[in-house]
Amino acid sequence: MATQPERLMAEMGARARAAQRLLAAAPTATKADALRAMAAAIRADAADILAANACDMAGADALSPAMRDRLKLTEARIEGIAAALEQVAALPDPVGETIRAWRQPNGLTFRRVRVPLGVIGIIFESRPNVTADAGALCLMAGNACILRGGSDATESSRAIHRCLLAGLDAAGLPADAIQLAPTADRAFVGAMLGASGLIDVIIPRGGKNLVARVQAEARVPVLAHLDGNNHVYVDAAADTDMARAIVVNAKMRRIGVCGAMETLLIDRAFSDARALLTTLLDAGCECRVSSELIGLDARLKPVAPEDWDTEYLDAVCAVGLVDGVEGAIAHIAAHGSAHTDAIVTEDAAVAERFLAAVDSAIVLWNASTQFADGGEFGFGAEIGIATGRLHARGPVALEGLTSYKTLVMGSGQVRRG
Structure with a gap:
């Protein structure tokens, strides 16, 4: 019998899958319009975001100085979040890009093109800016995402997420494209990790304990980074x-x-x-x-x-x-x-x-x-620094959030022998 977190995950996953099908076909201009509207909403709601962050900071006395620094938002950091959204909007859309094209002697032509990964689950700690960075990059790469932020950044993440929803609405894109988990229950993380068929890739962004748990329990592919020694x-x-x-x-x-x-x-x-x-x-x-x-x-x-x-x-x-x-x-x-x-x-x-x-x-x-930062690489933002050797490595941005398929065009060829 499914637990409440598992039922919630199933509902969110189904909505995300339906939204992703729409995003995969969304024009570049529409996605860019949504991101620019999100940036405008971030700037307009800066005071509310700062107030939400102050609530989070008030309960963060037990955090280390480094974690408090990651959690803290300032006017300059909020402007940085908005600017990153605009930078992503200005980047080339990877969806549909031809990676390679070739022709075989039998006349078949092949074209390998980028496609979205699908539904991406992102689990992160302390960093409210990840709410915007992850949502923006997933959107431009044609992916829906389900975000589960750390409990210490709950109010900040919710305030930023409201701005993302406003941008989606302004561009006529589905709100379910960027979902934020409505619960701080750690059991929901387990539900995400077991959501095979609902989530296509899990990306953890946090400390060793989080990454170790994700890698140990996940039943879906994981794109992770280890510590930065x-x-x-x-x-x-x-x-x-x-x-x-x-x-x-x-x-x-x-x-x-x-x-x-x-x-x-x-x-x-x-x-x-x-x-x-x-x-x-x-x-x-x-x-x-x-x-x-x-x-x-x-x-x-x-x-x-x-x-x-x-x-x-x-x-x-x-x-x-x-x-x-x-x-x-x-x-x-x-x-x-x-x-x-x-x-x-x-x-x-x-x-x-x-x-x-x-x-x-x-x-x-x-x-x-x-x-070591996606913005400094010219990527606008990043979801994390991948240290593995498969699929994506270094700052994970738009290209790292795509896969590919191969289109084969013929003129009646059949395979013999």
């Missing part, structure tokens, strides 16, 4: 001023984002490790360093073995020396999470070796790891 490697040939700027930005710009640097690796041949450490310490970062570095500053603390594998999401950083680029590559292979890693160097050959050998979703040369 990200590295910056400062090579012997790095410019010191550039390295200092990149390192402090990668760690301290926003400590709670998944693109933040968690480990700094320094070539033993680099001339001024002290400068890098002093920059981090002066910025308020606790540095846990290997024994060779501990005497460079009284504020330094010894690193523990587990620090190399830790995503702090805090003003804490592990720091170690390595033997050149090969040492950095080996360390990242042993301790990294395949999310985002960077090299700082003026030696192009060394950089190319790092870029080729580090098997992460995002690998940067002379740039901060904080660019």
Whole structure:
């Protein structure tokens, strides 16, 4: 006998499937109109969204500083949400795009085209902006979505969702295209994970515990990312001023984002490790360093073995020396999470070796790891950073929310033999 969460999931899934069939055929202009109307509604309701967020923040005392930062909305962040909706509206529509076309000797012609994934379930924690980002990207890619936000962001997500519904209504698109779970019951997450035939893909966006539960229990395909145990490697040939700027930005710009640097690796041949450490310490970062570095500053603390594998999401950083680029590559292979890693160097050959050998979703040369963001990639927004090796990798945006089918055109051919 179905439980109440399972019945609710079945009802929402059926409505989402019906809405998705309409979205799959919706003109690009109509989808773009909906997104622009959503952006306008976000701006018009900014005061209400801030008030809703204040209610969420008032109950968030138990959250870590990083999670509170993810939860908090400001006027600037609300404007960023609206701007992201407009950016997605301006992007090329992937639905129907020809990926490849070819012809066989028997005269059959083939055309592989992008199609929506279908109904996407998105489970996220603390980040009310995901409500808009996920809804916008799914809509433009022709997918319906069912969103289940974290209980700590309930009021913020509901306020943003009302703006999304207003945009759908203004463009004449079905409200069931973007549904927000009306319950904070954790059993509803289980119902989503078991909703084979109702949901085509599950995307979790949150911490290790959430992702682990989704991967363990899901009966539908999962597009997930692991933690962001990200590295910056400062090579012997790095410019010191550039390295200092990149390192402090990668760690301290926003400590709670998944693109933040968690480990700094320094070539033993680099001339001024002290400068890098002093920059981090002066910025308020606790540095846990290997024994060779501990005497460079009284504020330094010894690193523990587990620090190399830790995503702090805090003003804490592990720091170690390595033997050149090969040492950095080996360390990242042993301790990294395949999310985002960077090299700082003026030696192009060394950089190319790092870029080729580090098997992460995002690998940067002379740039901060904080660019691990769909908006910075020109995608308008993202649903998450996928660290797996199937289907989509890195910031998941429009193309990552599509599959493909192959259209075959003939002139009466039949297969013999």
